[in-house]
Amino acid sequence: MPKHQIVDPTQERKPGKLEFPEVPLNAYDGTIADELKNLGKDALLGMLEDMLLIREFENMLNEIKTAGVYEGVEYDHKGPAHLSMGQEASSVGQAFHLTVDDHIFGSHRSHGEILAKGMSAIRKLDDKSLLAIMKEFMGGECLSIVESNIKTSSVKDLGRQFLVYGALAEIFGRKPGFNRGLGGSMHAFFTPFGIYPNNAIVGGSADIATGAALFKKINRKPGIVIGNIGDASMGCGPVWEAINFAAMSQFTTLWEDEMKGGLPIIMNFMNNFYGMGGQTSTETMAYDVLARMGAGVNSDAMHAERVDGYNPLAVADAIKRKRAIIEKGEGPVLLDTLTYRYSGHSPSDASSYRGKDEMDLWHNVDSIEWFSGELQEAGAIDNNGLETIKRDIVSVTASACRLAADDAISPRIQASFIEDVMFSNKQRDSYDESREPELLEVGANNPRIKLLKKRSRAGIVDGKPAPKNKVIQFRDAIFEAVLHRFKEDPTLVAYGEENRDWGGAFACYRGLTEALPYHRLFNSPISEAAIVGTAVGYALEGGRVLAELMYCDFMGRAGDEIFNQMSKWQSMSAGVLEMPLVLRVSVGSKYGAQHSQDWTALCNHIPGLKICFPATPYDAKGMLNTALRGSDPVIFFESQRLYDIGELFEPEVPEGYYEVPFGPPAKRRDGSDITIITIGATLYRALQATDILEQKHGLKADVWDCRSINPLDYEPLVESVKKTGRLLLASDACERGSVMQSIAQNLSQMAFDALDAPPVVVGSRNWITPCAEMEDSFFPQPEWILDAIHEQILPLPSHLVTSNQTTGEAVRRARMGV
Amino acid sequence: MATAIMMPRQGQSVESCVLVDWLVSRGDEVKEGQVLANIETDKAVFELESPAAGTIVDLFFEEGDDIPVLINIGAIGSQGEDVDDLRPDPTTLAAAQTETQTTEAPSSSALPAPSSGATAPPAAGGGGGISPRARNAAARGGVNVNTLAGTGPGGRIIERDVLNAAANMPHMNRAAAEAASQGMTAPAQGSGPGGMVLARDLKAPAEGAVGKPLSGIRKLIAGRMHQSLATTAQLTLHMSFNATAIMTCRAHVKEKGKSLGLPNITINDILAYNTVKTLVEFPEMNAHFLGNRIAQYPDVNMGIATDTERGLMVPVVHGANNLSLAEFSVKAKQILKDAQAASINPDLLSGGTFTITNMGMLGIEKFTPILNAPEVGILGVGCPHLQPVMRDGEVTHIQAITLSLTIDHQAVDGAPGARFLKELCMALETFELTTGG
Known part of the structure; x- marks a missing residue:
């Protein structure tokens, strides 16, 4: 909400009509003769070779899946294989002009893109660089298997064999595979060749690729990004969010100086006309022609075009032209690359949704047949030459298959390795030590810093809690941790709704607008999926990012991005990627059913996330410092009930840098009669109960604040329960399936013999949150x-109950489902 | 509309009853008043009569279940009627079933909702189970958990119950404690250093012994006796008295009682009645020792220990000090008969302030009765025997009976105990039927 941009009613209310730019369809009119002249014979023959390689690679997988044997190698591949026979020209054409610095992201059907981009990189890299990449990758394990088992004629030939074997070993779930077999067919990638993660979630790459483009732009990295997604993904909300995010006006209206300009991304739809069994253009989608969609996005219609993906030269031409547009700062671009898959969605698909007539029509214009025919006609190759290429390719795929199917040569990774790559657990002050962070006013003249100077760092003054407007509050602690990392790490960016100017809905970022240029702190659209998804892309490209969801309740909108992307890429990459992404999530109250929920349990259920919920200013700053210096994805929960509190447990909130580690819970009271564990703001209500227990009943509680939810160090909790024999857990999350239930169960197991009663969970009712005035019946x-x-x-002697906490009531509620 | 078969409340002090056996099955036609089941409190067996005529639609419990009173245990109505509304709530069931593992749980989906609120008072005998922590504490401290009453929610035995009991236990080493927690008996003083009880001091069953689970009443007696010895300081005093006077009276009653309109007053009645009268003079003996205070009672509720088929029982004649000898005799006979028949009102099995126990008919001359805690005194009566006495310079023999008075030295010292016993002996030696009128 920049104040200098006026929303003027006289302009907005003017009559008129919108004009749309033309969207070209299959406009390429080049000929083989032209391109032989422009690109040279070798380049075109290289394209043909790559198309044949992809066709044979997919044919091999089809044989393995359907017959269990290929070229005499018997193998039972249990996992998926979404094949792309028929689509070869689209991926080879796309990769032709790309360099290693250009990054592609893909889908579940991306074997062809991996091979095409890989071959493009191999052709462009000099032998020395190529060899270095292969030697360095995972200690040279993949390379040495290829070298010691297959005879190759050159470094490039070795590179091709390495690419085919590494990809196939990955698809077969083998240790020497590109991702140690942890990614598999739908997720394989190889970043040294610019092949970034392929994604098993339809459209999953749209926002991740956008984030990668954001990273390239903000950090001034060379190259463009291509998000390869399918035509059916146009029906996915997050794809739309990503497109809008990539085309946000602020890139051209508000970002300063050389940062001005659109994101360097081509959102490329590999349009094979089917999404599973649904025919897109005539059945499940409204667009008629996919390229039309660009016209609805911005005044450039995203430079959208339909490109004939059955002609590799047309695709290569389009990429070249679009790159020029992007380099002028006029991205993003939308491409509708038409193509067709001969196979079903997967080998188990009988293609019952399409007829032989249709398939014959496409076979008649098969890109490989056509392209090789044209090249023969032009005299670039004769039949013998073609057959030699084909035999050579079969020997490459057969060799790879023999090695990848062999348990002795290509073993599985030890399962315990997965444990090692769930988190990267690094501590990095900066993700780019070669650069100074770009900052504006971060000294004593910053209004927030000036204000905080006047405040007491101690929350307790003269034995009493100090007035709220005179102490360093929780929100100030957040500010200090964020500002510190902005000053240390030039790659750090922060965004979310109303982060700039407003300073965040809860004023945590007030003062950051004055401290940071636009490209380090900006307002995102209300697109939770894109906020998290782009952050995932930014982080896996090697940048640190602090994203924010204004309310925990909005996590549902970013479900895939949090649960499938943010959490999984470190481990699916076998530790190749880091995910320095901290997602701040605010837990509300008073705003009813869709603004008051604590969803820590949903996150805790998902492997691969670190989760914390600090309840004090000291912990807020210390834990955010820890999170922002780490290399792992963190969900950082905050309670809106606590933003204005001062520090009541530690002597003060230190002005300097300090860290509070993830893992250990914090002891808030010492006692030996009962252990009480809380999460988040519930701590303060538990302490009220603790006071009553002591004053009325002479019982002293050992109170623990479970500020770190995952990882969680159970030892002090077990010791406490062994001491007291009694355990009560309380949090504001709905009781059923809450984190407290998990902890209660674990402690029952770990301290069973010490228990004098079953652990008891006091959570919110399994209801909607009622209006603010009725919250005491819910929380x-x-x-x-x-x-x-x-x-x-x-x-408790003489205790009069005011609520029903009996077993019978618990049974009744469970039976009613409430 | 179906009628509930409810577990009746057999007296104020009863929390639960054991369902001994069902005499009917599902689908049987029953008449109102027909005996449906036998039920047992820890003190007596009762017949449960049908509250209505109709078909037995459902029985909610199995034989052997320990069922809280006032809970529905079955339903009578018409064939196929829905009786889910009458099913008891599941928490009660859970508590009832911790003791009897064999019972199948009734279908929980059909259980009605409990409504609320307050915790049930602690059930005796740990009906609510025992916490792992309490079980460990019991093993460490050598406490036999079968003797404990839980004070946790639903009567669960929790750590403090064990610690309270352990505070009254002899000092044991680890091995002894473990053995003791498994039910072996520990002496108050052991053979280890400083009187520590060692494993070898514990009494183990001999090899070849046949294991026999304890019945409910046996368990109760075991618990009470153990608790008595563990929590009181028992001192037994013996004194004989010349029984000529009371034996004369007894002969008189036998001969002429009917014609005088007297009931069949026995030696026992006379002994007990004189004890009642003497207790009125010695209120400190008619009392309960309650740890931090002593409760003296204005009325004498005389417990009379009696051997029944099911074990030792102590029916009580309430307000005995307000009765004539004849009235006392009639009442005592009635409760003893009821106790033998196991049909006694459970309220008459509690509330005693003093107990008398007679082993004379078994030929025992004197013994050391165990206090019926928290009562502070119990009087044992031996068999009549000839005792030489010096009279006018010559040795002659009289019929004597030895009384054995056990007192709780925590509450009463030896001297007042002795004075009480002497006063009682004098009263008995000078007893005339008319004085007891």
Whole structure:
């Protein structure tokens, strides 16, 4: 919400009509003769070779999947194989002009793109660089298998054999595969050749590729990014969010100086006309022609075109032209690359949704047949030459298949390795030490810093909690941690809704607008999927990113991005990628059913995420410092109930840098009669209950703040339960399936013999959150905690219950599903 | 509309009853008043009569279940009627079933909702189970958990119950403690250093012994006796008295009682009745020792220990000090008969302030009765025997009976105990039927 851009009613209310730019369809009119002249014979023959290689590679997988044997090698491949026979020209044409610095992201059907981009890189890299890449990759393991088993004629030939074997070993789930077999067919990639993650979620690469383009732009990296997604993904919300994000006006209106200009990305739809069994243009989608969609996005219609993906030269031409547009700062670009798959969605698909007539029509114009025919006609190659190429390719794929199918040569990774790559656990002050961070006013003249100077760092002054407007609050602690990392790491960017100018809906970022240029702190559209998805792309390209979701309840909108992308790429890459992405998530109250939920349990259920929920300013700053210096994805929960509190447990919130580690819970009270564990803001209500327990019943509670949810160090909790024998857990999350239930179960197991009563969870009711005035009937109250102790753990003399915490009631609620 | 078959409340002090056997099955036609089942409290067996005529639609419990009172245990109605509304709530069931593992749980999907609120009072005998922590503490401290009453939710035995019991236990080494927790008996003083009880001090069953699980009443007696010895300081005093007077009275009653309109007053009645009268003079003996205070009672509720087929029982004559000898005799006979028949009102099996126990008919001359804690005194009565006495310079023999008075030295010292016993002996030696009128 920049104030200098006026929304003027006289302009907005003017009559008129919108004009759309023309969207060209299959406009390429070059000939083989032209291109032989422009690109040279070798280049065109190289294209043909690559198309034949892809066709044979996919044919091999089809044989393995359907017959269990290829060229005499028997193998049972249990996993998926989404084949791209028929689509070869689209990927080879695309890769032709790309360099190693250009990054492609793909889909579940991207074997062809991997091989095409890989061959393009091999052709462009000099022998020395190529050899160095192969030797360095995973300690040269993949290379040495190829070298010691297959005779090759040159470094380039070795490179091709390395590419085919590495990709196939990955598809077969083998240790020497590009991702140690942890990615597999749908996720294989090889970043040294500019092949970035392929994605098993339809459209999953759209926002990730956008984030990668954001990284290239902000960090001034060479190259462009191509998001290869399917035509059916145009029906996915996050794809739309990504397209809009990539085309945001602010890149040209607000970003300063050389940062001005659109994102360097081609959103390329590999349009094979089917999404599973649904025919897109005539059945499941509204667009008629996919390229039309660009016209709805911005005034450039995203420079959209339909390109004939059955002609590799047309595609190569389009990429060349679009790259020029992007380099002028006029991206992003939308391409509708038409193509056709001969196979079903997968080998198990009988293609019952399309007829032989249609398939014959496409076979009649088969790109390989046509292209090789044209080249023969032009005298670039004769039949013998063609047959030699084909035999050579079969020997490459057969060799790769023999090695990849052999358990002795290509073993599986030890399962325990997966544990090692779930997190990267690095500590990095900066992701680019060669650069100074770009900053504006971060000194004493920054208004926020000036304000905080006047505030007390201690929350307790003269034995009493100091007035809220005189202490360093929780939100100030967040600000200090964020600013610190901005000053250390030039790659750090922060965005989310209303992060700039407004300073965040809860004022954590007030003062950052003055401290940072636009390209390091900006407002995102209300596109939670794109906020998280682009952050994933930014991080896996090697940049640190701090993204924000204004309310925890909005996580549902970013479900795939959090649960499948942010959490999984470190491990699916076998540790090749790091994911320095911190996602701040604010947990609300008072705003009813869709603005008051604590979804820590959803995140905790998903492997690969670190999760914390600090409840004090000291921990907020210390844990955010830890998160922002790490290399792992962190969901950083904050409670809106706590933004204005001062520090009540530590002597003060230190002005300097310090870290609070993930893992250990924090002890807030010492006692030996009962252990109480809380998450988030519930701590303060539990402490009220603790006071009553002590004053009325002479019982002292050992109170633990479970600020780190994953990882979690159980040892102090087990010791506490061994001491007290009694355990109550409370959080504001709905009780059913909450994190507290998990912890209760684990502690039951770890300290069973020490228990004097079953662990009892006091959570919010399994209801919608009612209006603010009724919240005390929904969120755990101090009285509920006492009632639960009385009913389930230790009868409290003369205690009068105000809520029903009996077993019978729990059974009734469960039976009712409430 | 179906009628519930409810577990009746057999007296104020009863929390639960064991369902001994069903005499009917699902689908049987029953008449109102027909006996449906036998049920047992820890003190007596009762017949449960049908509250209505109709078909037995469902029985919610199995034989052997320990069922809280006032809970529905079955339903009578018409064939096929839906009786889910009458099913008891599951928490109660859970508590009832911890003791009897063999019972199948009734279908939980059909259980009605419990409504609320307050925790049930602690059930005796740990009906609510035992926490792992309490079980460990019991193993460490050598506490036999079968003797404990839980004070946790639903009567669960929790750590504090064990610690309280352990505070009254002899000092044991680890091996002894473990053995003791498995039910072996520990002496108050052991053979280890400083009187520590060692494993070898524990009494183990001999090899070849036949294992026999304890019945409910046996368990209860075991617990009470053990607790008595573990929590009181018992001192037994013996004194004989010349029984000529009371034997004369007894002969008189036998001969002329009917014609005088007297009931069949026995030696026992006379002994007990005189004890009642003497207790009125010695209120400190008619008392309960309650740890931090002593409760003296204005009325004497005289417990009379009696051997029944099911084991030792102590029916009580309430307000015995307000009765004539004849009235006392009638009442005592009635409760003893009821106790033998196991049909006694459970309320008459509790509330005693003093107990008398007679082993004379078994030829025992004197013994050391165990206090019926928290009562502070119990009087044992031996068999009449000839005792030489010096009279006018010559040795002659009289019929004597030896009384054995056990007192809780925590509450009563030896001297007042002795004075009480002496006063009682004098009263008995000078007893005349008319004085007891």
